[in-house]
Amino acid sequence: MIRKSRRQSHARAAGGLLPRFAGLAQATAALLVALTSCLVGPAPAAMAEPAAQGYTVQECGAVNPDSLREEIEALSLTIFTQETAAIDIDAMVNRAWQAQGMDAVIDESVAAAVARVSQDSTYLDRFLSGWSTGRAAEFATAIADDAFSSPQFTRALEGLAADVADDLTDELAAMTARAGSTALLCLQEYVGERYSTTLYELFTQEVTAGIDQVDLDAVADLNIDALDVHGKGLTGLGIIIVTQLVRRISVRLTREVGERIAGRIASRVLGRLGSSLIPLAGWIIGGGLLAWDLYEGNKGALPQIEESLTSPEIKAAIAADLAAGVKEELLSELTLTAGTIATDMVEEWRLFCSRFPYLCSLPAENESLRAILDTTPVQEVEPLSVLVDAYMDILGRRALEDAVATGRFEDMLSGPLLAAAVIRSSASEEKALAWLARGSARADGITTLALYRYVEPDELSDGELDVLLSLEDPAGAAALAELEPDLRSALLTANPSDAVAVAVRLSPSDLRDLLDLTRADPASLPDRVQELANTTVSLADLRVTATIQAERNARATAVRLTAAAPTAAATLAAADVAVSERSFREASPILIVGGGLLLLLLIAWLFIRLRYGIKVI
Known part of the structure; x- marks a missing residue:
């Protein structure tokens, strides 16, 4: 199914390029050019000599950053030019030739063209074509142009080109994988030498992350084996990249290359077929033609033209021209592909470095x-x-x-x-x-x-920090964290989620009021916070409640004082009597002792005066 899809894609590419080449065969002078010189030229020199063989992966470590792309391109092109030498393009063309039945297609296309030309010409013209080189050339040109631009031949040639491109795509996929892995080795050497192997490993992970977007199942038949490619050079994630990143590049490139080659080789051959294929040199003798009898003269040169255009030599020449076209186009495309690999790889690195x-x-x-x-x-x-x-x-x-x-x-x-x-x-x-x-x-x-x-x-205790970290609301945590320490500590005694709700809803001044309202009873703060968080009460409600409670407390105090007034007076009077009695009791011993002493002094004075008549005072 995949191969059929590719072939259809290649055929469409070929068909889109064919119309511009219609009717190119014109000059009759080209009729006398030798067939081999018309079709098979020398192989391009660049195909025989691999380019940039001096480059090695190890040299990537010392390359200037500005030259990294050129270094990778040179390495990729080296791989391509070495690998193409092993591709048997002639065999590919021969397989496709047989698959499309090109021998029969050419025979039928030429026969149909001869019949049409014969029907559209007069007996005299046909007769003269057997004697006149010029007239024969006109017939040959018309037949060749008609045969090799017919829908039957064009479809067959497009199919052949698509088959060749299809086979070539598989070869290109493996080549691109090898070139891509070499490019990665170069980049690995470059990054590891200049920056860090760790950085390269991260780069490979970044690139691999986009692999899921690639439909690898659609190209499962490409048979890219990382261990076959560079198993000894890449390890770990490098192997993954060879099988994924390289495949991603190779799938895109080989499909594009295959389609372009399919279109170009079909157009190239069709553009060079027609009158340029007429091998008049094989049956022209001197300046005149062989003579036929009048019966044969009815057909003139048409039988000879048909025989020549369907000869094995002509068919081989067409196949050879196809192969030569593939080689030329392949060289051109691989040069572009090497540049694309380098550009893609360096672009991946550039995008990575932008991060x-x-x-x-x-x-x-x-x-x-x-x-x-x-x-x-x-x-x-x-x-x-x-x-x-x-x-x-x-x-x-x-x-x-x-x-x-x-x-x-x-x-x-x-x-x-x-x-x-x-x-x-x-x-x-x-x-x-x-x-x-x-x-x-x-x-x-x-x-x-x-x-x-x-x-x-x-500013945060371990407990407070852990409570804040347990919150899942950054805004709430921020609201709590930026409070004054005493407010924050007080709120964090409540349920954390309730504290967050209150901290977010109330201003710092309101929170200060809340703290003041509960200062007389700190244990009530968690309950008040919960009520505010659940919106069962508002701060205004708490203020009113506190005011009412304060008034009630004041009135109760006044009532108690008033009710206790008479009792207080009696208590004070009793207290005065008690104080007097206590004072007297405390003073009595002093008075008794003092009185006794005075009495003794008086008695002593009287005794002395009476006995001795002496005045003491």
């Missing part, structure tokens, strides 16, 4: 960075590139080189995406390292929530 511009330049100039890249797993190259880009775009090349030299750059590889994001946000290596110090396991979450934009790395 990783600094990795495609800096490692060639900084051995330390290259060493880091060499030891980086392929799956981690892209995050590394993001960090390099951040350094180059924000801090500059000198800062990057200093970080690489001091080891700070490698420290940041524990969380390169977070480090890059912090550098772009704050232009600070120190902040990037401080955030990474909170734990590499948290790096992805911190990056996703962009917490570094709203809070310093040391």
